[in-house]
Amino acid sequence: MLNDPAALIVRKKNWNGYVLLKLKSPRIARRSKPGQFLMVRVSDQPYPLLRRPLSVHARDGDCLELFFARTGLGTGMLAGKKTGGALDILGPLGKGFTLPRAAKGRTFCLVGGGRGIAPLYFLAEELKTRGARPRIFYGGKTAADVPLLNKLERLKAEIFLSTDDGSLGFRGFASAMFEKDLDRSARPDGIYACGPDPMMQKIAGIAGERGIPAQLSLESIMGCGIGACWGCVRKIRRGGDPEWVKICEEGPVFPANEVIWSMDEERAHAREEIILTDRQTDR
């Protein structure tokens, strides 16, 4: 894990509620793998205190890209950064996706909901480089929630689009579109997914019923991102027994059959603690 206190913002693109930042950070860019993330300091001021976790969305030589949705205070502040400015980043963090050893000619389905598409772009690029055939299922609430469509099309992978309201592509959830496609296509060699928990739970079920190996990139509130605070713990089933694991260290990517979907009281309590720590400097 490296710290770059001054990663230069070389490009910024804004859509309605979504932002792409291209950062020059040679050492972190060169070490990053699909599914890994950065902890980003959003302000030079003490508030907000905690860095925010964001996936490595793409890598281009000495640069890497972040793609994020403006969901609250931190991402709102990041969205206000300008080209030519600098960001303090820690990374690359986490274990990321496990890539197939022999990928050539094999088919992998990538399912991304909303901002969950962020790490899948980097993964799709890597799979293409290895000669695999990525099929990308990209879903959002409305047409405004799928701003990466043009960028994905340039990958020359198969793209399937859904919106909850039917304003673009398949009408319904990305998981429903994916399931329909599975019913009429050849069995893929693997599934990779990132998105809201209900979508991931559905994908885990679909993969389990069909016996297709699946990897899920999980989200969690993160206090530190480096294994120090226990704020990101989640129960994961290892060898049959559930155990608490730190999403930041052991994940954020897990095999779908290891993920336990209940929201335990302890996990809710850990989230509360993190949010309080972040906000206390504001008092």
Ligand SMILES: Cc1cc2nc3c(=O)[nH]c(=O)nc-3n(C[C@H](O)[C@H](O)[C@H](O)COP(=O)(O)OP(=O)(O)OC[C@H]3O[C@@H](n4cnc5c(N)ncnc54)[C@H](O)[C@@H]3O)c2cc1C
């Ligand atoms: C490993 C990892 C990778 C991520 N990658 C991306 C990415 O590439 N693009 C992207 O848009 N988002 C990503 N996220 C989610 C992103 O970290 C949160 O949206 C962000 O931290 C919210 O910060 P905020 O200050 O804007 O929101 P806050 O003002 O802190 O909170 C706003 C709302 O967002 C929820 N929230 C806050 N932090 C998280 C979190 N870590 N996960 C889920 N919900 C959260 C809060 O409960 C609240 O409802 C990732 C999260 C993780 C754990």
Ligand code: FES
């Ligand atoms: S975020 Fe601190 S231990 Fe995982």
